[in-house]
Amino acid sequence: EVKTERGGRGHAAVALGSGRLRALGFDLALSALDPSRLLAQAPAGRVELTAHGALAGRGLEDGRGRVSVALGRSELRGVPVGPAALEGRVDRGRVEVERLEAHLPGLAVAGHGAWRRGGEAAGELDVDAGDLAAAGRAVAALARAPLPALAGSVRAHATVGGAAGGPAIQATLAAPRGRVGALTVEDVTLSIEGEGDLETGWARVHARAGRVEAVGTEARAVELSATVVDLGARLAVRASLPGIGDEAVAIDAEARLAEGRRAADLRALALRWPGARFALARPALVRWSPLAVDRLELAEGERRIALSGGLAAGGAVDVGLEVRRFELATLPRGLVPAEAGLKGVLALDARATGTARAPAVTAHLEVAGGAVRGVEGLGLRGDAAWDGVRRLTTDLALSREGGGAARIRAELPVPLAGAPAGERVAVSLEASGWPLDLVRGVSGADSPVPGTVRGTVALGGTAGAPRLEAAISVADAGRGDLRPLAAEATLLDEDGVLRVRVRTQLADEPLASGEASVPLSLLALLRDPEGALRAARQAPLDAKLAIEGLELARVAGKAGFPAGLAGTLSGSATIAGTPRSPRGRASLAVRDGAVAGQRDVGAAVEVELGAERTRAQLRISLAGAEALRADASLGAPIERLGEAEAELHVKSERLELALLPALLPGVFRSATGALTVDVAARGPLAKLRPEGTVALEQASVDVVQL
Numbered sequence: 001e002v003k004t005e006r007g008g009r010g011h012a013a014v015a016l017g018s019g020r021l022r023a024l025g026f027d028l029a030l031s032a033l034d035p036s037r038l039l040a041q042a043p044a045g046r047v048e049l050t051a052h053g054a055l056a057g058r059g060l061e062d063g064r065g066r067v068s069v070a071l072g073r074s075e076l077r078g079v080p081v082g083p084a085a086l087e088g089r090v091d092r093g094r095v096e097v098e099r100l101e102a103h104l105p106g107l108a109v110a111g112h113g114a115w116r117r118g119g120e121a122a123g124e125l126d127v128d129a130g131d132l133a134a135a136g137r138a139v140a141a142l143a144r145a146p147l148p149a150l151a152g153s154v155r156a157h158a159t160v161g162g163a164a165g166g167p168a169i170q171a172t173l174a175a176p177r178g179r180v181g182a183l184t185v186e187d188v189t190l191s192i193e194g195e196g197d198l199e200t201g202w203a204r205v206h207a208r209a210g211r212v213e214a215v216g217t218e219a220r221a222v223e224l225s226a227t228v229v230d231l232g233a234r235l236a237v238r239a240s241l242p243g244i245g246d247e248a249v250a251i252d253a254e255a256r257l258a259e260g261r262r263a264a265d266l267r268a269l270a271l272r273w274p275g276a277r278f279a280l281a282r283p284a285l286v287r288w289s290p291l292a293v294d295r296l297e298l299a300e301g302e303r304r305i306a307l308s309g310g311l312a313a314g315g316a317v318d319v320g321l322e323v324r325r326f327e328l329a330t331l332p333r334g335l336v337p338a339e340a341g342l343k344g345v346l347a348l349d350a351r352a353t354g355t356a357r358a359p360a361v362t363a364h365l366e367v368a369g370g371a372v373r374g375v376e377g378l379g380l381r382g383d384a385a386w387d388g389v390r391r392l393t394t395d396l397a398l399s400r401e402g403g404g405a406a407r408i409r410a411e412l413p414v415p416l417a418g419a420p421a422g423e424r425v426a427v428s429l430e431a432s433g434w435p436l437d438l439v440r441g442v443s444g445a446d447s448p449v450p451g452t453v454r455g456t457v458a459l460g461g462t463a464g465a466p467r468l469e470a471a472i473s474v475a476d477a478g479r480g481d482l483r484p485l486a487a488e489a490t491l492l493d494e495d496g497v498l499r500v501r502v503r504t505q506l507a508d509e510p511l512a513s514g515e516a517s518v519p520l521s522l523l524a525l526l527r528d529p530e531g532a533l534r535a536a537r538q539a540p541l542d543a544k545l546a547i548e549g550l551e552l553a554r555v556a557g558k559a560g561f562p563a564g565l566a567g568t569l570s571g572s573a574t575i576a577g578t579p580r581s582p583r584g585r586a587s588l589a590v591r592d593g594a595v596a597g598q599r600d601v602g603a604a605v606e607v608e609l610g611a612e613r614t615r616a617q618l619r620i621s622l623a624g625a626e627a628l629r630a631d632a633s634l635g636a637p638i639e640r641l642g643e644a645e646a647e648l649h650v651k652s653e654r655l656e657l658a659l660l661p662a663l664l665p666g667v668f669r670s671a672t673g674a675l676t677v678d679v680a681a682r683g684p685l686a687k688l689r690p691e692g693t694v695a696l697e698q699a700s701v702d703v704v705q706l
Helices: 132-143 438-443 522-527 529-536 657-663
Strands: 009-016 023-033 045-056 064-071 074-076 079-081 084-091 094-104 107-116 121-129 150-161 168-180 183-195 202-214 217-229 232-240 249-257 263-273 276-280 284-287 292-300 303-311 316-327 343-355 359-372 375-386 391-400 405-413 426-435 452-461 466-479 482-494 497-506 509-519 542-551 566-577 582-595 598-609 614-622 625-634 646-656 668-683 689-703
Touching (some): 079 094, 079 132, 107 132, 263 292, 522 529, 542 582, 646 657, 657 668, 657 689
Antiparallel strands (some): 023 045, 045 064, 045 074, 094 107, 121 150, 150 168, 183 202, 202 217, 217 232, 263 284, 284 292, 292 303, 316 343, 343 359, 375 391, 391 405, 426 452, 466 482, 482 497, 497 509, 509 542, 542 566, 566 582, 582 598, 598 614, 646 668, 668 689
């Protein structure tokens, strides 16, 4: 007899037979007993249970006895358990469960059955999971093991009858709606029937689902039928996948099983999806244990997909895959977005050897006549290898008819983020001769973009201390007749600091240059991209930009710039603070300018980003006299632009409107007259309240568009 300090109690009585009579009898009663008070490893809770039984005999053949267990409404690890009951008996080789019932939140099980070795078997089982979410939570708590999120309901019924060595089985399942992790199903039905053992019996399976969705892919009207009768086997699968086309996806297979059903002669196999219909080229021999195939070859015209080899005794593996003349355009839309416009003819040879636990893989691939996002005439050729443990090696070459080549070589541990710190890393990308005009096809731009691009990227060092260097350059670029433009950019990640330098030129004369640095560790970026970028937004920023005396006459009348434009443009910017809260100054000025017949034109723009105030200023002068003045200020740093109070003041003394067509040719055809402005505004940017005067004198404006 056991009693606990919280009032739980238990009583057990056991009787053992002695001498020639082997017998056992017991009675057990528990009330409000906490199992964890008796054994530390046991679950905490409160148990209400009674059990009694008796057994006599030397074994199953001459044994007799019965048992009765009743679990009242109890609780384990915070989960309501019960009621549950088990009643059974043994009588000279016959085992019978007269009653089985069990309840958990959202789940009920009931059944009965009997079995005799070499004799008959009969039984029935019902499972009603009316609330899978509650049942999943209960099982996870009791088992102390995480389960995928469950939802919906399911009911199942099974019966067994006939000979114990090869019974007849019938089972049905229905799930109006259910979810297991990322898998969602609707209107699911399943029926199974069969009789006999695994080597000689027969079986039929039919399953249907109105809708199945997983990882963003939806299937409707999914149906599966499978039969095994004597030595014949058939399989048929149908499904409608709206994401890849209107035509149904289908699989049909037919095989002749060998004696003992340890192998099968696959005589027919057909795979169909929108745009592709593959069929078995010749019969294939499939072995189940260990799993292997002599050569399974699918064909559609000249297209071939062949699989050979498999597992061997001791866990060895040797599998080969061959793909010949496969049209990439026939890949299902769900695998490749339609807007990618993927085309090309693929040839692939891949082989996996070694062991099933750590297979080494080698592959050689070629793509001819490729295209992606409107870029055509692409060719790809290369090799890849995986050592079965950690290291990946690749060497891929990409080319384009009409100009453009790239080569990628890599030898690195995968995944890089979790590799040992001393593992060597070597990745390089070299590209040259790629026309900038390809940007038009990829981005959808309307006008041609002349020029070519070349670049290199090198990732080296070790997994614990990777080092990144990159450089890209653009040559012979331009817009309309404004050319040749050139640009160079370099990027270096070293000692946890990312540094970027940019330089541009027009006809070998400098246009602008700049550099910036921010603490950003490549190692941190690989291990936790989101966290590293979040930290970089708060990291110290150091950036400088300069425009070093551009003579505006060099762009006059080109690429939309007004004819007769002259003067010298210069500017600079120095930015500190952080990317999220920048601080600094920027200025841009034109001196000795000329436009629309007006000489001695000057202009200056200044911007200041402060910790407590943001300020901007514009000045335009004509013949040494100020023609337009604009001042704007914000009583807060730039990151609070939308919420703080702003002030704006614009003032001009008789600004000649004839300048407008030259400055904004896409807006104004012609303009005459003069403009005088004296306007001030105050308030949040979205609700500025302007006050002042605007005066036009003898004005005439012809507007193209507004």
